[in-house]
Amino acid sequence: MRRIVIFIFIISCTFIHFGATEENNNQNPFGFKFELGLGTETLPIDPKAPLESTNLATYQKLSLKPDISFGKIGVGLDVTVHFNIKPGQDGSDIEVYEPDWIPEKADKTFLELYLPKFAYIRYGQKGDALFAKFGSFDDGTLGNGFIMGNYSNTRFLPETRIFGGALDIDGQFFNFPYLGIETFVGNLAKFDVVGSRLYVRPFAGTEYPLLKHLQVGATVASDTDPLRYASEAFKSAIGTADTVTIAGLDTKLPVLNTPVVSMAAFSDLAFEPKGRWGSMAGVGGKLINMVLYGAQLRLLGPDFIPTYFDGSYDLFRHLKYAALQEDAAGSIYAGWLASIGFSLLSDAIIFQTSLDGPFKAPPSELGSINDYPHLRGVFTIAEGLLAGFSFDALYEKYYLGAPSPVGSGNFWKDLVSQENAVIGAKFNYRTGPAIISLLYNLRYDPQSGDYVVTSSLMSAIQF
Template sequence: MRQFQLIYGLLALFLPVSFAFAQEDEPVDYTAKYFQEDKTSQADTTQMDAWDIMNPLFLADSNNVFRSNFGIMRVGDQQYIGFRLQPEFAFGKLGFGLDIPVFFNLDDGKFRSDAFENGAGPFRLFRYIRYGVKKRDPFYAKVGDLTGAYLGYGILINNYTNATSLERRKVGANIDIRVNNFIGLEAMYSDFNFASFNLFGMRPYVRPFGMTDIPIARTFEIGVSYVTDHDQTSTHFSDSVSYASQFLADKGVSAFSADMGVNLVRTPFFNLLGYAQFAKINKIKSQVLADTLEAMAPTHELMADYKSGKGASIGLNAKLNFLGNVLRMDARLERQWYSDYFIPQFFNATYEINKDARILQLTSATNQPGIYGSLYGMILNKVRLGGSLLLPDKYDETNPASVKLNADIINVLDNRLDIRGMYYKGGLADLSDAFELDEQSLAKVSVTYRIFKIFAAGIDYYWTFARQEDGRLDVDHQILPYFGLNIPLYSNKQQTVK
């Protein structure tokens, strides 16, 4: 009962907020516009835009705006002054964003070069380049920041990000290619660091009846996934060398899954998708890991018999469009079963923070069922709120819960105020600690207020754990109050600030 009370709690939290904003502007029927403009999408309704259009991150990747923010940034105990150029452009299906930081230390006046060292180096200037929308367009590709990435229905990779460190940003790629609504391929790669083969996942899939006109049957999809990570990335510091993972350096980790899904109901106002999936995470055959587990076995009995783990789940994903874009909702509920040594959504938002800690968590995970639920709502393309919860039936330190929250509030208060936020917390043995920041937390908040038509003031906040200059994993949080230019590069009557 405790699990379902939490799901109802999420509903109670977001629904009142949704209806509170539902009367702000004259509604536009985006559902009709969607089907008029994209005939391919009309034929492909298996997963439409459940994880992308409803995801607040998609809104952030769909702007035409030039930003130049000047301010003071605090990193650890150091303060810097400078500016950040953050233009974003969207031309039809193509979108890209830049992030160019130019900061100087307030104490010695030196240019802050940390953002261009290690990680992606100079390529960190490109936050993302995107074409199309995943599961809506027959060709989708994104390079750069992969926040929110998933593979298939998410039993192995879900809510993943390769951007856990703002300073050492990684450049990855995510694609979904579909031919004639019959055969397709999803794939993602986390980090184009040629010294190492990093997290990689691929999922070929087929829709056996996709080229027919048979309702429901034409949406039936079968897929298989393979995921592996042989991360040997090393970062050289002044007096030490730090590795992304000691346990993956020799043998790596591998996993596979099989899934199927079908669109059970499809109307312009309501869509219901049902799916089932099975996965296996193979035993990690690392001598370093074996030695570590042997040393820990006397106090962690389960670790002594560490082996491969399996999991399965069935779920429903419902989407509702109410009066065009007045209110859209996306709700997902999934029942999970898994054996010892298996964690659903193992490759998640905190995986890149500390891979070895995540692997140790896997070696002590116990056999039990659980649930995964998510709820997102969008009102008038102005307000998007949502969250997700991964909750074992008996969660504790060996089988922890995780929670994710998103908020996007755009052009409110006479089109002057924007608020964007994302929060993820894993490793929850007690749900009362859900908002306690620690080594398994990611938090990003941005508040912008347009003082005049093109001038704005705001604050950005970022929290994570990351490698420090001496190689340690420690808190990496940045606070950036700023003012500067915020110039929309398109004409939109509803977004004009007087």
């Protein structure tokens, strides 16, 4: 432990000196931030055991987070040591949390354990002609999001960080606007959730103001390990799991782009295993440059699951896979999605919520996950608006209005219940170079029927 602390101290001093030197060199668009943090964090005692309240303990935390950028290129590291100081016969002993460094203790491969030491690596931003990002994601989306939308690989933070990747290349980068591709991998160490979208602009060379921006795309997304986070009992009941592959076609057309209103129209047709299919058409955009809106009408085949790879997919993927094993039953039905929100003060405040579900009444007996409405809301306050405070929050809820034992049978009561919910919040307070952060995550574990709560308290100095 002493060697680790000395090593971190030396690296810290090196980065601080390097950053200060580059800050004085205005000839290069170089950016550097460095964060040295101390705090506490709730982690599983044994990562191989079920993540229940009895398998959680609080550890001290020492972290080193350099963040380097040069133009559109950025790299962030997250080197963290968790430990506890315990009294021993000859004084105090320092117990290092071994799953941070030993793959066997963490029940991970070498890449699973060490790739996440990179918080992120990026080039550009989503929507640029060339965009690449590797690390944590809360917004993994392909096309219109009907197959993969807002996929997140951060659902197991703070105890587990997963390292994913995205690479988008638009032909406009090569002055060839007719073709483009989007790719996404949820976990580069496992390649379990993967997807790609290839699109064309067939009228890019014409002078038609609308049609020249029309995109026609094809998407394929797969999960090679759909029972990855399922309990052993669930795996035994299901048996060997096959790869889930979903494919579809889509269109996207910007219609308006003015300071008063912007609007894009889009449509999708997707196919899931065992003959399941679904389609949708919708619009979305901004009003007076601050009101965010969206609406979709959906025509869905029996037991089709819209946005199969969604924001909380890693928590519910085993339930979705189990639903796919049943033969599709019932009739074609209509569904809907509505979203509303606002973006104020140059995105200093962002709020957006969406609600989707079927038009048909929920079944009297417990049905599948797509028989009930689903809510997702996000809220962000950027630093600088309220003195040194900043805030990020997520609330996602499934099975709204489902009968017992999953729900109460009442939509409004289930809306504020923790059951089948995913709740995340991060509070930050900055005063000068010092930052205090509180991270709180609550998620309902449908396998055990228990709530898993993890939290982290962090104080840091940024240079």
